[in-house]
Amino acid sequence: MDKSFEPSLIESKWYAEWEANGYFKPSGKGTPYTIMLPPPNVTGTLHMGHAFQHTIMDTLVRYHRMRGFDTLWQLGTDHAGIATEMVVTRQLNAEGKQRADFTRDAFIERVWEWKKQSGGTIGRQMRRMGVSGDWSREVFTMDPGPSQAVVETFVRLHQEGLIYRGQKLVNWDPVLKTAVSDLEVVSEEEDGSLWSIRYPLADGSGELVVATTRPETMLGDVAVAVHPEDERYAHLIGRMLALPLSDRQIPIIADEYVEKDFGTGCVKITPAHDFNDYAIGQRHNLPMINILTDDAAINDAAPAKYRGMDRYVARKAVLADLEAQELLVETKKHKLQVPRGDRTGQVIEPYLTWQWFVKMDTLAARGLAIVEEGKVRLVPENWINTYRHWMTNIQDWCISRQLTWGHQIPAWYTDDGNIIVAHDEAEAAKLAAEQGYTGALRRDADVLETWFSSALWSHSTLGWPDPRAQAERGFDRYLPTNVLVTGFDIIFFWVARMIMMTDHFTGEVPFKDVYFTGLIRDKDGQKMSKSKGNVLDPLDIIDGITLDELLAKRTQGLMQPKMAEKIDKATRKEFPEGIPSFGADALRFTFASLATHxxxxxxxxxxxxxxxxxxxxxxxxxxxxxxxxxxxxxxxxxxxxxxxxxxxxxxxxxxxxxxxxxxxxxxxxxxxxxxxxxxxxxxxxxxxxxxxxxxxxxxxxxxxxxxxxxxxxxxxxxxxxxxxxxxxxxxxxxxxxxxxxxxxxxxxxxxxxxxxxxxDATATAEIEWVKGVLTGVRRIRAEMNIAPGKVIPLLFADGDAADRARSAKFAAQLAFLGRVDSPTWVEGDEPAAAVAVVGGMRALIPLAGLIDVGAEKARLAKEIARVEGEIRKCEAKLGNANFVANAPAEVVAQERQRIADWTRQAEAMRDTAAKLGG
Missing domain, CATH: 1.10.730.10 (Isoleucyl-tRNA Synthetase; Domain 1)
Incomplete structure (x- = not known):
């Protein structure tokens, strides 16, 4: 072996050897043990969360492989609709081209080209971490097998009445012009304003005052709500208001959602632009007036003056007009949670639009029962409370996205507005013909969100629904899988949906256990983010990175000079010489040591x-x-x-x-x-x-x-x-x-x-005795600054027959390892000596000629004070009646034993101090 360990020289060598020899493949023998890798985005690179979770999974897989299990770690990547479409669109823009220049098929072909050239980055990085999954079985969610599973799932759920198309409120990104999931919305507190506005009664007999943080949405108001028990407004319920800046009248309604003690107790209701208002609108059968286009400009449903304005331009115009008409009561600074798209950074709009949905009530009831009955175990178990809360308050799942890249929805429209859901266009034409329609069919242009295909991951990767593929990939052998390792932040978006979908279509659970990992934060507990400049790249930790390279990476793409300057300064302070190479093993062990619950x-x-x-x-x-x-x-x-x-x-x-x-x-x-x-x-x-x-x-x-x-x-x-x-x-x-x-x-x-x-309990007790003596001798050497190589005398006092037998039995070892003379026992008068207490025995190092007596007296005084402090702590605990009554008996006994041990040590040191004249 080389004198020093160099990770870079061995890691790539051994990984290539392992993969080339097929060591990661299932053996086909023994009890199956299966883990499904949560598929990272094909656009992604390895981040600290990936590296952490991959370490946990690889530990489990290697451990069970060595224990003789037939281990399958199913690897794969997700097609990441939004992220991939953005990457390729930016690539086209860099070439001077626009997305609009390409047909749907031509754009998809361009995405496949990108995937072939650049889509394997994260896989190569995973190998650096030592991931021992079966790369020969790697799956991409747009591969033919998973794509077939997606179509089959959609068709069956539609046939069962569990998938439908409807007009509902969704999260809408006005830059991407698509619905997005809650996981793609990041809400953070920002500075804003709260505007109070007068809404006159239609008959001119009075007014109500409402407050809003989005005054432009009043153009779509359909009511003002008050609490039914609010005596101030009880006589107004059912009356009409003149909606400011509009020629419409809107009713005053009563709803318990309103907090009568908050603000004026009056709430404007805009069902097409607020999720809470949407629910109120449903309860009261109110109209839905959408006033925005798909890029967040004012549409033709609003008064003519504001049409075509960007939402924020319209906000200024609305406020100016309200002020001119003396309807603007007050403007106050206000902290509010602003939802922004995680991809674009733009403010997300609640938006009324036609989408495809999965009906969740019956699926969720079954999914909850599976976990409550213990068929799927959540670890740590407290996550069942979060799971239960979500499953009992679940909303229908919006599965459509207004994108090009992804699984196109298998639905076709006839000219007369009928919808035909089928496995392919030929089947759709046949079904349409059976209904008497022979005209052209138009396929739905939307795609399914990536969580839809991910929900099928545990069984689609094993060949479902194709019987031949299932036999080839071991569907019956490897499902259910053993454990899913994932972050708690996607318990709803993925874990719950996998449970529901796998159970619904296979009758099996997707996994027996779910181990929820914590989220990796920086050393101060802050979330890692590029804007904070505290992101760590696991490959930089493995290979090392210079300060200049680290600065370039952290400030790349930052448009704000002040932000770049701030990150530069913080990085120079924390990593003045960059990050040294730690190697994959050290990083993996660090992650394992941090993997608490x-x-x-x-x-x-x-x-x-x-x-x-x-x-x-x-x-x-x-x-x-x-x-x-x-x-x-x-x-x-x-x-x-x-x-x-x-x-x-x-x-x-x-x-x-x-x-x-x-x-x-x-x-x-x-x-x-x-x-x-x-x-x-x-x-x-x-x-x-x-x-x-x-x-x-x-x-x-x-x-x-x-x-x-x-x-x-x-x-x-x-x-x-x-x-x-x-x-x-x-x-x-x-x-x-x-x-x-x-x-x-x-x-x-x-x-x-x-x-x-x-x-061997006897041998263990004896060696622990030897360790105790040697530890005491070495501590005294260090504290008294006695040279390690100097042979010193060693005396024993007190003790019992077992101590005497051990001192004789291990005399040679003590002399060799402790650099002491062969130990002897003393009775009666003892010389001034430093003491180490080993059980009921004292080990003595005579001080004559070895130390500065004054320094040793000072050391003993300090040590006696420390030990007395420990005794007081124990006595305080035992003096607390609640502690003695409620603590386990072994804990109370341990505290009493500590007092005895500390007391014995203090007495020995006082005795030594007395011999020194102290």
């Missing part, structure tokens, strides 16, 4: 640096092991020393913990257990504890220690492999021939089982 995850590069050190520690420890094995292969030898039996016991316990924690998706606790064993117990303690045997003359101890070293290392590499695959493969390839292990890769070796390792 919380909603938010703070990512700090300092933590990644710690895990880079961890990977290096493993590398160096492996080199030590290999360099101390002597010549030739190492053959199995039963452990002959307590240190060997101790490390094997700790290995067994660690493996049991890892298995237990991975079963409940506590990747953080599994990673912590592996980290502590690797760093503290194997690399720090066992390598040290092995040295007396390796440097001794007992051939049996030498042989057994050598075998245990390499055996534990090989086992540990397999245990760590799902988390850090690259470095473990590289080291394992060096270890494999020493043990005579057959097999080309660690990833196909069995995952180690705790039950295969024998434990």
């Amino acid at each position: 919380g909603r938010d995850i703070k990512f700090d590069l300092e933590r990644a640096a710690g895990y880079k050190a961890f990977v290096n520690k493993l590398w160096n420890a492996s080199r030590f092991v290999l360099m101390n094995l002597g010549e030739g292969p190492v053959h199995p030898v039963a452990p002959s020393t307590e240190a060997e039996r101790w490390i094997l016991t700790r290995l067994r316990d660690t493996l049991a913990t890892v298995k237990e924690q991975l079963a409940v998706y506590r990747f953080d606790l599994a990673a912590q257990a592996l980290y502590e064993f690797t760093w503290n117990e194997f690399c720090d303690w066992f390598l040290e504890l092995s040295k007396p045997a390796l440097n001794g003359t007992d051939e049996t101890a030498i042989a057994s220690t050598r075998y245990t070293l390499v055996h534990v290392l090989e086992t540990l590499l397999r245990a760590l492999h799902p988390l850090i695959p690259f470095v473990t493969e590289e080291i394992w390839q060096n270890v494999r021939p020493v043990l005579g292990i057959e097999g080309a890769t660690i990833m196909l070796r069995p995952y180690p089982e705790a039950d295969d390792i024998a434990g």
Whole structure:
């Protein structure tokens, strides 16, 4: 092995080897274990959320593959209708062309060209993270198989009366000129205004005052609502108002939606431009007056003066006219939530338009029952409350989009307005003919939103609805899948819809578990965004990036100089030398260590640096092991020393913990257990504890220690492999021939089982005693600044027969590892000494000739004060009656034991201080 570990030299080498040899493909043997990759956008690049979730999925897949499961990790990408159409349109604009220059077919052909050339970026980046999914089965949502599933689903749901076309209010992006989902709308608080406006009674006998943040929408008002129990307006309910700036009259209605104590208690109702107003309009059978065009200009339904104006130009004109007519009462500054399209940044309009919808009530009832009955388990389980709330308040799902790229809706129109839904045009013509229509058919130009095809992901990727494809892709074998790993932010948009659709069409659940990850934020808990300049690119963390390159990336495309300057300054402060290379393994282990069951995850590069050190520690420890094995292969030898039996016991316990924690998706606790064993117990303690045997003359101890070293290392590499695959493969390839292990890769070796390792409680207790003594000696050395190589005396006092037996048994090891004289026991008068308490025994380092007595007295005083503080904390807890009554008995007992331990330490230190004259 090289002296130092260089990730860049091994990662690409091993990934290419794994993929070329087909190691990621299902074996076809054993119990199936299936994960469906949430398909990233084909336009996308790997971001921190992807890298985090892909690490979790890859850990699960590698872990189960090694345990003998028939693992299928189904990979794929989503066609991302809006994002892809925007990318290609911008590409055309850069060439001096416009979208309008292309027919539908010509534009779609251009998109396919782009996809062929640039659509695989995220796949290449996923390989850098070590994703061990079956690339040979990769699926694109516009491939023939998934496209067939989309058409079949649409046709069947329409036949069942669950898909219909209707005119409803939707989120509308006036730049893209399409409906968008709630997930594509970002609402943030912005500064705005609240305008109060007089609405005169039609008979001139009075007026009502209403307040609005969107005065231009009053051109589409159809009523003013008051609360039915508001005594101020009870006598006006049913009367008519003269709508300002218009020649229309509108009624005063009563509705409990109105908060009578908020503002004036009067609310203008514009059903075609507000979702709450739309619901009120439905309840009261009010007309729907849409006053906007698809690009948010005023249309012909408004008074002639305002027609053709942009919505914000019209706002100014409306306010000016209201003021001129003395109808504008007040203008106040107002904070409001403004919905903007995540792609265009433009304000989204509630817009009344014809769309296709899926009727959700019966589907949602079934989807809720599946989770409530435990057929699909949500992890963490508290997400069932969010799921239940949404499923019981669900609205019909708008599935159509006014785009070109995507699955075109399989519906055709006759000249007389009838709609024919069919699998293809030939079938549509046949159905029309059966109805007596023989004229031309016109296909619906809209496409289905991408969440529609994504909802079918678990079964469409396995060949549904084609029986031959299902047999080829293992539909019956791999469905239901085992777990979906995803963010909680798409629990409604994707998770719930997958459950409903898969159940409805296959009778199966799409997955048995859903593990919701938290959202990756920066080290301060802030959401990562380009505008904040705190976005981290996982590939930059893996490969490293210079400061200049990082600045160029973070400020690219920013139009505001002040924003670019702000980001530049913050970046220079945080990364004055850029970002060093951490390697994929260190990044993966960092993600695993952060994978708690919380909603938010703070990512700090300092933590990644710690895990880079961890990977290096493993590398160096492996080199030590290999360099101390002597010549030739190492053959199995039963452990002959307590240190060997101790490390094997700790290995067994660690493996049991890892298995237990991975079963409940506590990747953080599994990673912590592996980290502590690797760093503290194997690399720090066992390598040290092995040295007396390796440097001794007992051939049996030498042989057994050598075998245990390499055996534990090989086992540990397999245990760590799902988390850090690259470095473990590289080291394992060096270890494999020493043990005579057959097999080309660690990833196909069995995952180690705790039950295969024998434990030894006696040896563990004895080694813990040795560790306690050595830790105490080393602490005293450090605190008293005694040179590490200086041999010092060691005395023992108090203790029992077991302590005396251990001191004799491990005298040579203590002398070798602690650089002390062979320990002796003292009775009666004791010399002035530094003390370490080990259980009921004291370890003494005589101070004569070793230290500055004054400095040691000061140190003892400080340490005594610290220990007394710990005693007071414990006493305060035990003095709290509620704590003693409500805390678990073992916790109360632990606090009492702490008092006893701290008290013993304080007494020992006071005794030492007294001997020093303090």
